[in-house]
Amino acid sequence: MNTYDLIMKKREGSVLTREEINYLVDGFTNGQIPDYQMAAFLMAVFFRGMNYEETATLTMAMADSGECLDLSGIEGIKVDKHSTGGVGDKTSLIVGPILASLGVPVAKMSGRGLGHTGGTIDKLEGIPGFRTSISKSDFIKQVNRIKLAIVGQTANLAPADKKIYALRDVTATVDNISLIAASIMSKKLAAGADAIVLDVKVGTGAFMKTLEDARELARTMVAIGTMAGRNTTAVISDMNEPLGNAVGNILEIEEAIECLKGNGEKRLMKVSKVLACHMLLAAQKAYSIDEADKMVEEVISSGRAFEKMKEFVAAQGGDTGYLENTERFNKATLLAVVTGKDLLQAKEPFKKQNQAYLFACNNQEIGMASMILGGGRQTKDSKLDLTVGICLKKHLGDLIKEQEEIAVLYGNDVHKLKEAKKRFINAYTLSEKEHFSNKMIYEIIAKKDL
Numbered sequence: 001m002n003t004y005d006l007i008m009k010k011r012e013g014s015v016l017t018r019e020e021i022n023y024l025v026d027g028f029t030n031g032q033i034p035d036y037q038m039a040a041f042l043m044a045v046f047f048r049g050m051n052y053e054e055t056a057t058l059t060m061a062m063a064d065s066g067e068c069l070d071l072s073g074i075e076g077i078k079v080d081k082h083s084t085g086g087v088g089d090k091t092s093l094i095v096g097p098i099l100a101s102l103g104v105p106v107a108k109m110s111g112r113g114l115g116h117t118g119g120t121i122d123k124l125e126g127i128p129g130f131r132t133s134i135s136k137s138d139f140i141k142q143v144n145r146i147k148l149a150i151v152g153q154t155a156n157l158a159p160a161d162k163k164i165y166a167l168r169d170v171t172a173t174v175d176n177i178s179l180i181a182a183s184i185m186s187k188k189l190a191a192g193a194d195a196i197v198l199d200v201k202v203g204t205g206a207f208m209k210t211l212e213d214a215r216e217l218a219r220t221m222v223a224i225g226t227m228a229g230r231n232t233t234a235v236i237s238d239m240n241e242p243l244g245n246a247v248g249n250i251l252e253i254e255e256a257i258e259c260l261k262g263n264g265e266k267r268l269m270k271v272s273k274v275l276a277c278h279m280l281l282a283a284q285k286a287y288s289i290d291e292a293d294k295m296v297e298e299v300i301s302s303g304r305a306f307e308k309m310k311e312f313v314a315a316q317g318g319d320t321g322y323l324e325n326t327e328r329f330n331k332a333t334l335l336a337v338v339t340g341k342d343l344l345q346a347k348e349p350f351k352k353q354n355q356a357y358l359f360a361c362n363n364q365e366i367g368m369a370s371m372i373l374g375g376g377r378q379t380k381d382s383k384l385d386l387t388v389g390i391c392l393k394k395h396l397g398d399l400i401k402e403q404e405e406i407a408v409l410y411g412n413d414v415h416k417l418k419e420a421k422k423r424f425i426n427a428y429t430l431s432e433k434e435h436f437s438n439k440m441i442y443e444i445i446a447k448k449d450l
């Protein structure tokens, strides 16, 4: 077997065997196959695709390239969740404490973000004292004791994915369904949970721009999880505008706390509750969505979910005083307010009007505005400014008036703030009439739907 022949085989559109895929993944991970050959192979996959079986084989080879976590020391059905990523997505911080307060063990390994905002681990680091790295035995003990632990991904979890993702990132081969599915599922399978609930985002702020593509990604990942013997469900949810009101690391922690106290923005709460309900079903703690929904409502309204968040933060060394009084969190020093007038003035047909509806949003651009402020990474070594971000006061479908605030941008550099504000304003489209469908959840895909 040689790499040149395998690149050629995929370039011609043929199906690769298990041995051939394993040869490529093993060879690249141990340095025998150089970057330029793997890059050519990835581009061949980008154009020719992989069938379900090839994608599942690629996933397993990547999962097996490093350590596979053994969570058998944790009692009960362990359920993991994963989002394909978007702007303002802080659902893990909401769903984790909800599930744990209902007795479901959540042993989560999370990544850092590359792109517009940080990942869950970056956000948690906004809580003074919080430790994102704990020993494996403490991790397991903590989940047995309080049902929740969230730590950073170890370097040895699916190292093949780490190497391949870095190459995809610089060779325009990220947005391919097979490669995304294999990348996500290799890490989820290696992380050892019994059941997996996936949040597949669709829209202008997501990898998948159309429902058709999101459905295909969801089906591929559910098929891989099922083949690997893990109960896997995918929720397809909207990412055509930021999720909730906050974009930016500390701002998102504050918003997650508000959600756990029962004061969450409605679209963010909707998707968090749907994910929590499907996790409860997978954990066999509830047997219908109605029953699960009541359980979720109860732990939020009784304060149990917020108490669990405090217990979890304390267990990992964080100062819970910040959760009790979010005013204590570090804030960026400069503010820029975006008003209705700013938006109306920037859009030619609305210049002379004093109101309009927020019609559409290029959500990727909102993410870019947050990144310019310093809230996201331009390269994997960039240092995040956890204090910056955007707080939305209006959402798609809302009527906006000249004097109203649409958003507040938080920054520490006047030039960046100016650039981010411009980018934010350009991201929106207005309309004269109200005609907006505010759909949050599009579809649920499970084994029975394959």
Ligand code: URA
Residues within 6 Å of the ligand: 084, 085, 165, 174, 179, 180, 181, 183, 184
């Ligand atoms: N998230 C991942 O972990 N991998 C991808 O390829 C895309 C999103």
